[in-house]
Each structure stands twice: as C-alpha cells, then as structure tokens.
Amino acid sequence: MALDPSLVGRSYPPTEPYPVGREKIREFATAVGLTDPEHHDPAAARARGYADVIAPPTFPVVLTLATDRLSVGDPELGLDYSRVVHGDQRFAYTRPIVAGDELVAVHTVEEIVSRGGHDFLTMRTDVTDAAGEPVVSLWSKLVVRGEG
C-alpha cells in the first residue's frame, strides 16, 4: 500500500535534550577509526577554538536512530519496515558537535514520492543546541519496495 502523501510536512515534538559526553565522542571516533587529537584530547580541541572535544561528522546517527522511528513507526504513515532499504543519507553542518552540547532534534516528514511501484520517504532531522541555534541537519531517504 502506498504511503499517504498527506503526511508530508508533519513534524514531531522536539526530543528531550541529548547531553553529548566526552567519552561517547571518543568511543565513536575510535569506532570509525578517527585518531585526530581534536576528537580525543580537550586541549587539542581548545587549541582549534572549541570548548571540548569535537564529534566526528557522522556522530548524529546516535540521535537519528531514535528520531527516525518517530515517522517510520507512525501508525498513520503505515510503513512496512520489512520492505525498507536505506537509500540516501545527507547531512549539512553549521558547526561541529562539541562535548557538553545539549542537543534537541526536530523530526519532519519532508517528502513522499511513489515511482515504479516503490515509495520513497525522505525524513529530515534538524538538530539545535541549548540556545536553539542550528548545529546540523540530516536527511534520510528510505526506499519502501513495492509488493511483488
């Protein structure tokens, strides 16, 4: 069954603030093989103008795993998760994420397109800091394979 295009534009309530920890950043940087001292050593990050260690660019996946469930799990959208493939991913930064940040995410259904028997769902997540200033925006496009 095709996804309901009338849900385009739907936004979900902002998430509870996510406190970014220094050890979480170090753990994530190690997991993706990033050894630059700015991800591990607060003094090195400060020398580059940041208050504490900075997160690797793909770090926001730690937040979006939860926010993507807002739309994907929305019963009104009616998405069959067993038919879903992660198609595209994009992110755009205003500034790096820094340990000590309290991040809030707002998740929106940005686009629903049906083509060739498949549905394409684009979800957008806007991440802001405690002051409400933009940090990073992410777009995930899921492909929902048609039946048969």
Added chain:
Amino acid sequence: MRAGNRLAPQTFRVTRADLVRYAGASGDFNPIHWSERVAMKVGLPGVIAHGMYTMALAVRAVTAWAGAPDAVVEFSARFTRPVPVPDDDEGTEVEVSAVVKQVDGAGLVRLDLTATCRGEKVLAQARATIRPTGLGIRA
C-alpha cells in the same frame, strides 16, 4: 586543492570486530551487521557493514584530504550495494577516491567521491563540501 585534481585513493580494512565496535558506539544493533544466520535469512550474502559505517569511512578519507577534523560542511551519498564482511582476520576493504569538482571564492571545496568494495561501487552520487580551514564555532 584545485578543480580537476584527483586525490590519492585511501583504503580501509573492515573486519567483523570493526562492525561490532561500530554497533556499540552508534547504537545500531540490527543483527544483519553481526549475525550470519539473520543476514542470510533476509536474502543477504552474509553479514554486511552498516551503511553509515561505510559513509563514516568515506568521511574519514575526506577529513584526511582536508587535513582538518572539522572541515566537513556537507556530505551526501546513495547506498547502492552492501559491503559483505567475511568472518576471518582479513575481512574486506573499502577504497575511497575523489576528484575536486569546484573551489569557490569563499574557500569551500566540492568533492565528488567514489567508494568501492572488490571493484564494485558501494556509494553513488557521493559528494562532500568542505572548508579546509575548519567550521569553527560561530555562536
């Protein structure tokens, strides 16, 4: 960096241990990234790397080329093929290469990337915009 420059390819080895470590750090515990049994049941050739792990390797290549850990302004890619990771000490390899497409007056550099595993493209339309001097905090 100048438009038309080809940047030296970078190769990353990926083993099962890397996937387990990434699962823990990212919180993505989908069993297709650690259980052969579940992966085969859903029609995959075996355990595959997280798409976002493959993307993280491409981003790692970009920050290395930029020479700055805070250079990435924008990154986008399409996941075209899975990266199967065999259960042995060698694992597999992902190779990332790039061409400089554009350098604008504001110091932004646009790269077109290619990421392959065993000669097949695993990311398509992979593009990065970088500021080699770093993003900084503009708060």
